[in-house]
Amino acid sequence: METHLSRGMDIDGTMMVDWNEWRDHFLFNPAHNLNEIVRYWKHSTVLDIGESIAIPDEFTEEEKTSGGWWKQLAAGAMAGAVSRTGTAPLDRVKVFMQVHSSKSNRITLLGGFKQMIKEGGVASLWRGNGINVLKIAPETAIKFMAYEQYKKLLTPEGEKVQTYQRFMAGSLAGATAQSSIYPMEVMKTRLTLGKTGQYNGMFDCAKKILRKEGIKAFYKGYTPNMIGIIPYAGIDLAVYESLKNAWLSRYAKDTANPGILVLLGCGTISSTCGQLASYPLALLRTRMQAQATLDASDKSTMSGLVKGILANEGFFGLYRGILPNFMKVIPAVSISYVVYEYMKTGLGISK
Numbered sequence: 001m002e003t004h005l006s007r008g009m010d011i012d013g014t015m016m017v018d019w020n021e022w023r024d025h026f027l028f029n030p031a032h033n034l035n036e037i038v039r040y041w042k043h044s045t046v047l048d049i050g051e052s053i054a055i056p057d058e059f060t061e062e063e064k065t066s067g068g069w070w071k072q073l074a075a076g077a078m079a080g081a082v083s084r085t086g087t088a089p090l091d092r093v094k095v096f097m098q099v100h101s102s103k104s105n106r107i108t109l110l111g112g113f114k115q116m117i118k119e120g121g122v123a124s125l126w127r128g129n130g131i132n133v134l135k136i137a138p139e140t141a142i143k144f145m146a147y148e149q150y151k152k153l154l155t156p157e158g159e160k161v162q163t164y165q166r167f168m169a170g171s172l173a174g175a176t177a178q179s180s181i182y183p184m185e186v187m188k189t190r191l192t193l194g195k196t197g198q199y200n201g202m203f204d205c206a207k208k209i210l211r212k213e214g215i216k217a218f219y220k221g222y223t224p225n226m227i228g229i230i231p232y233a234g235i236d237l238a239v240y241e242s243l244k245n246a247w248l249s250r251y252a253k254d255t256a257n258p259g260i261l262v263l264l265g266c267g268t269i270s271s272t273c274g275q276l277a278s279y280p281l282a283l284l285r286t287r288m289q290a291q292a293t294l295d296a297s298d299k300s301t302m303s304g305l306v307k308g309i310l311a312n313e314g315f316f317g318l319y320r321g322i323l324p325n326f327m328k329v330i331p332a333v334s335i336s337y338v339v340y341e342y343m344k345t346g347l348g349i350s351k
Contacts, residue, residue: 068349069144075343077140081133083336087328088132089125092116094328095192097321098286103313109324120196128192131202135184139177147173167237174229182225183218189289213292221288224302228281236274240266268333275325280306280318 084091093112101107107115116124150169155161161169178185187205199205209217243266275282284305300308309317 071347071349073140075340077136078343079336079340080136082339083332084132085129086335087332088129090324090328092125092192094321094324095286098283099290101320128188131184131188135181139181142180143173143177146176171229171233175226186218186289189286193290221285224281224284228278232274232278235277236270239273240270264333268329279322283318
């Protein structure tokens with residue numbers, strides 16, 4: 001089967017690579033450091049788009065022993081914090097549309113922004129962003145450590161980690177990290193939907209939820225959130241790899257490096273496909289997290305919510321708020337990438 005590599009070697013177009021073509025290709029296009037190439041592929045995908053269910057990054061043994069891994073995580077966390085802050089208004093309007101928009105109460109993107117500004121001023125567009133940024137660091141650290149442990153458990157001694165084992169380890173690590181910080185997810189939703197003066201910050205919000213609804217309230221929407229990890233991470237990873245490989249086989253002649261713009265494009269499309277598959281579960285999670293703020297008639301189990309949405313709003317009711325969700329992907333990826341590159345330079349991480 002002809003690959004981008006053999007196509008690049010086949011100068012005379014005979015579909016055969018002779019000795020001279022083979023020799024010339026590697027004389028004129030040497031790969032000086034294979035580790036650098038591998039590291040480039042891995043760390044070009046550490047981009048945060050505000051969703052917390054992507055497969056974690058992976059580090060070499062050298063990076064783990066030298067301490068380079070924590071610099072990568074710190075750079076990723078800072079990039080995530082800045083990109084989430086930059087796209088927080090879109091995230092807040094998305095949550096509003098997920099919870100309050102319906103056929104009888106249609107909330108448009110512009111209408112949602114006007115409503116929020118009228119209720120709490122321009123600053124209210126960032127309500128709930130503090131806790132959204134705060135949960136990046138613990139979640140990233142737990143996900144990374146759990147990922148390493150799950151890989152060891154799933155891979156027999158001395159054997160190479162297979163793609164399916166990496167995916168399973170990544171999904172389990174995502175589930176472990178989400179379970180650990182899930183109460184913060186619930187508080188983020190409540191703070192995002194809160195009216196001016198309703199909560200005096202994160203601790204006040206936690207105290208009020210605990211007093212009125214008990215400890216169980218901190219795990220509302222947990223089931224759809226856990227189920228959503230599998231389609232999101234699986235589709236994101238599969239689409240990203242497929243697009244990247246398709247580009248390489250078609251356009252790459254003398255290099256195995258597609259460039260950052262191609263990687264960003266692949267990442268944006270794969271993330272969009274992952275979100276399309278898992279969005280209804282994200283909507284159910286948000287509605288369940290917000291149940292205390294809704295009328296008694298709107299409080300229901302996961303299956304009850306699905307039936308109610310389908311009966312009252314049809315299939316597209318499961319995709320309420322997806323427009324602002326998609327709108328934030330490109331700015332989030334762009335901001336995340338720029339900050340990540342600056343952080344790498346500042347922390348002295350090699351390219």
